[in-house]
Amino acid sequence: MSEWKAKRFWKETSVAEAQDGWQVLLDGRPVRTPLKAPMILPTREMAEAVAIEWDAQEGVIDPLSMPVTRSANAAIDKVSVQHSEVAAMLSAYAETDLLCHRAEAPRELAEQQNKGWNPVLDWAEKTYNAPLIVVTGILPADQPAESLGIYARTVAGYRPFSLTALHDLISLSGSLVLGLYVANGKMDPDDAWHLSRIDEDWQISQWGEDEEATEMAETKRAAFRHAANFLRLAQGS
Template identity: 55%
Template sequence: MSEWKRKRFWDAATVEAAEDGFTVLLDGRAVKTPAKAALILPTARMAEAVAAEWAAQGEEIDPLAMPFTRSANAAIDKVRPQQAEVADMLADYGDSDLLCYRADAPRELADRQAELWDPALDWAATALGARLEPRAGIMHQPQAPKALARLRAQVHALDPFRLAAFHDLVSLTGSLVLGFAAAEGWRDAESIWQLSRLDELWQEEQWGRDDEAHATAEHKRRAFLHAKDFFDFS
């Protein structure tokens, strides 16, 4: 971690074409990941975003102000070496997808879940070829194996950079379907994020807002929106 706390040592951050992608140069020297791997980015657009983060640094490097750099590092250092395992972990969300577990009471909440979540399940059935069925209550009920297999195959088809973004799209919402919906642009990312918070927003309406919980949700919201950008830039 000490590498991240060094003072700025460069003047210019530039982008250069490299084998299999693009890299970022600091005064002509290629940036590496924390694990010392070459920071090879899949698109010029992503490389420009990473370079802009390095160019915007002050006297000390602040990793919290470099979301594209951190996500790219994660894709290379963490996701790529265990890509199949990460894909399997995310695909497992399909069998316990947030959108499928519905309240049996109060009726108003159950109706709102059906109104807002059913269209996402319908979209997945058409666009992804996988119909997941809603269940009342919190007890696990397995989904159809064929539907889960189709979803799993599509997760495994993602490259390491998109898989790194997809990890956050799924884990932050608790929904494989919403992760795909965001990735594929079914609706704008903000609307999809709000769908994932339906239950929490209902509770706020009934009991008022918890400021600490709201702050945590806002942090996750920003991370979700960044993950969508990172996916698109890939």
């Protein structure tokens, strides 16, 4: 028996203001999440982006072609009901932040890390008054408890849609600080992704590319870019 797949059933896609936000209408009926919650979106910009995805569907609905819709579903069905757990998980990245772990050798790699990562850590220290300790090798440092607390409160202050985007910016890069850097509009997401890949790019320069690893990295890069765009839509800018 073949699996049933949802097909396009509507003719007109539109956007309308709703209580506490915006919604997308299919022939006048509001879109709902997979858990049947009303899809109330924080900005008109996000609602229009979701509407474009729905309007582009022809025949069988393909969720993989609807990244903004999928992230909005995650924000409503998952992040909004587990906000404190998600925030705690993300803030824990500060304890072993990628940017705090430097290579002892070779010297060229260490220099690339210092050049790329030090300005981001300096920005975070000045912005949040929350310095982090840089170490060499794989063993983590005991980061200052006050700094960890500041970062925890900062992440917890993100609303569900923005926190959904921040989740991917942090988890994909391995760095809380770099995620916040992008979230604050301090760096283009492509440039930030390159910073998160200094170690991997060094290995490639020495040993050559692995086709499967390269394909996986490209998928993650696209997800990182989407997260930055979703955050922009959530903030209405």
